Amino acid sequence: MKKIILTLILFGFTSLSFAQLIQGEIKINDQSRAEITLKSNKIVNLYADFREKKYPIHFVFTGIDIPQNSDKQEVVQFVFNTTVKKDGKVLGTIKRSPIPFFPGDMFMPVETFDFISILSNIQTNSNGSISEIPKGNYEIILEAKPIGAKGEIQSARIFVKI
Template sequence: MKSIFNTLVFILLLSLQAQAQLVQGFIKINEQSKVELNVPNGKVVNLYADFRENKYPIVFSFTCVDVPLNEDKKEVVQFVFVTTVKRDGKVIATSKRSPIPFFPGDMLMPSETFDFISILANLASNSPEQISQIPKGNYEITVEATAQGVKGKIQPAVLFLKL
């Protein structure tokens, strides 16, 4: 009987540990996890302007459970942002940022957080007349956030460009 009790206590402790320090959330662009973007004239500078003018707001949102409080008695989680750009199904670039601390909740994020504007801008060597021209193709851009030292999942967002 004692071994059954010890086994149940052990299982209970494991289940509590499995739920400890958990984050959940999403990245959405224009309130969607998958969005097709319009790129006027095929120039990344026009796409960048659309993001700056909030035509495509990027929202990063997360909640957390049992994350230890910092010295200011606030929950803080560090995230690494990763951007993957594919052209016609082939990965052409990946960008990974250093960890950045965030408080739980909803945050508007600038496009610069994910580096896809600079990746697209540097795909071709353009003349001054064609500066920032994106080469023709079908692009898929995945933006992700990964919590450091905490379990859980942030649902990524995917942007599609057809030029």
């Protein structure tokens, strides 16, 4: 009898430890790592490439025991973090306010991650040189963190060479 009770208690704790488990990934062109070489030092051209879906950003996640909203839909809130580095040095980090998502997969607009704004504000440009950035090697880290749930979304990294 003790073994049965102990087994039931252990099963209950195990079930609770897996409650609201989120798993997923962010990918660029179906890869967690993308390498881009730009022909010019104008970051607006990189923005155009993302807008034209040359480098689609794909966000996918699944979950277990996700709470339902009042419409009986499973919804998870995510905070999106973006970090931009140049030659290994952090230039900027942006943390977005939480955004709700349904489980599944979706293509994300480049604006979700704000790395274009970080890059375009590296230096002050005159009207004739708007969006120019210094030559170098840039790393952009895209992350999604679930709120109120355990689990992890695999981040994506974009390496840009100018």
